[in-house]
Amino acid sequence: MKNFSRAPTVCAASLFFVLPLVIACGNRAASGNTQAATPDLNGVWSAPFTPDISKALGHQPPFTPYGAARFAKEDEFDDPLTKCLPIGPARGIQAGIMPFQIVQTPSVFTILFENQHTFRIIHTDGRSHPKDVDPTWFGDSIGKWEGDTLIVDTVGLDDRTWLDTAGHAHSDQLHLVERFQKVDNNNIKWTVTFEDPKFFTEPWSVTLPIARQNTEIMSYSCEENEKDRAHLRRTKK
Amino acid sequence: MKKYRLNFLISVATLVLISVPVLAHHGNASYDNDHPIMIKGTVTEFAWSNPHVQIYLDVKDDKGKVVRWSVETLSPGKLVRAGWSKDSVKVADQVSITLIPAKSGAPVGFLHKLVLANGEELGLRELEN
Numbered sequence: 001m002k003n004f005s006r007a008p009t010v011c012a013a014s015l016f017f018v019l020p021l022v023i024a025c026g027n028r029a030a031s032g033n034t035q036a037a038t039p040d041l042n043g044v045w046s047a048p049f050t051p052d053i054s055k056a057l058g059h060q061p062p063f064t065p066y067g068a069a070r071f072a073k074e075d076e077f078d079d080p081l082t083k084c085l086p087i088g089p090a091r092g093i094q095a096g097i098m099p100f101q102i103v104q105t106p107s108v109f110t111i112l113f114e115n116q117h118t119f120r121i122i123h124t125d126g127r128s129h130p131k132d133v134d135p136t137w138f139g140d141s142i143g144k145w146e147g148d149t150l151i152v153d154t155v156g157l158d159d160r161t162w163l164d165t166a167g168h169a170h171s172d173q174l175h176l177v178e179r180f181q182k183v184d185n186n187n188i189k190w191t192v193t194f195e196d197p198k199f200f201t202e203p204w205s206v207t208l209p210i211a212r213q214n215t216e217i218m219s220y221s222c223e224e225n226e227k228d229r230a231h232l233r234r235t236k237k
Numbered sequence: 238m239k240k241y242r243l244n245f246l247i248s249v250a251t252l253v254l255i256s257v258p259v260l261a262h263h264g265n266a267s268y269d270n271d272h273p274i275m276i277k278g279t280v281t282e283f284a285w286s287n288p289h290v291q292i293y294l295d296v297k298d299d300k301g302k303v304v305r306w307s308v309e310t311l312s313p314g315k316l317v318r319a320g321w322s323k324d325s326v327k328v329a330d331q332v333s334i335t336l337i338p339a340k341s342g343a344p345v346g347f348l349h350k351l352v353l354a355n356g357e358e359l360g361l362r363e364l365e366n
Contacts, residue, residue, distance in 0.1 A: 076266045077266075084288075097315075098312070098314065098315065114314060215318055218312075218313070218314025218315075218317065218318075219287065219312075219313065219314055220287055220288065220312050220314055221287040221288065222287070222288045223288075224286050224287040224288065225284060225286035225287060225288070225289075225291070226288060227289070227291055227307065227309070228288075228289065228309060231267060231339050231341050231343050231345050232266075232267045233266070233267050233340060233341055235266040235267075
């Protein structure tokens, strides 16, 4: 009888301690049970401006004959960015000129570029690439977390973008694999691998540091009052 | 180009080469990045607009002839980060501008540094990396 009389108190005390755990577990389950383990990369970031990606590589990429011929021909005058076309996924990070913001949810990892206010959507919900991908300016991107690193796979890229300002072009067979490794709250180690059998004899990679910026994404429009193209000149024949 | 250089080049020999990458939406192949010059003149327009804030100024040569220069900078957002505002420069301001001139010979350049009449300096600042 004595024990029964204490039962409500014990139950209440148990609930006091257990209920928060149950709620916490429920919340984690509702968010795919990955929220707590997934690194948080939300914020505004920038990589060192790298207008010639071969400088980061240390030498020219392993060109196919076709790739070498294209690089010899490409002129900054024809840079798609000069024409105010979209910057493309990797160039937006390593030579985006301006910072970018990462907005992260359990199912998508978005990169908002200040440059022309373009964006990337990287699906992290476990989906695969579509079987037939129509080339687009930023391609089709899927990502998965492995510990502290988001691995992003991108295909279906429009061959009109360049990899940098120096004129490293690519085909629509370009395949990007990026690794966003969280070093600490203010630093990301970004490694990108370029694979394009039409332009390169083998995949090649560069690694750049990405640093958190104490700023916000600001207004930008390439065509608002463009005055530069008129005096740009060709540098290659 | 040579004419403008002769007319407007001011103490170029004393200028320290400033290695500022052109963080514009285009490359810098059209500018003479190795030979910055300084011009002095009167601002006729300060266009606080994308993709690049433009500064127009009248510069007198040694014969009194006025030449309208067009000076390209960066986007308003990038200039704000470097300490500028839409009111930093006003029409009729007397300014000195260090710039890299266009290889085409046109009175066009890309700004490295602007100095107002009161001595205040406005430049470009790269992002924190």
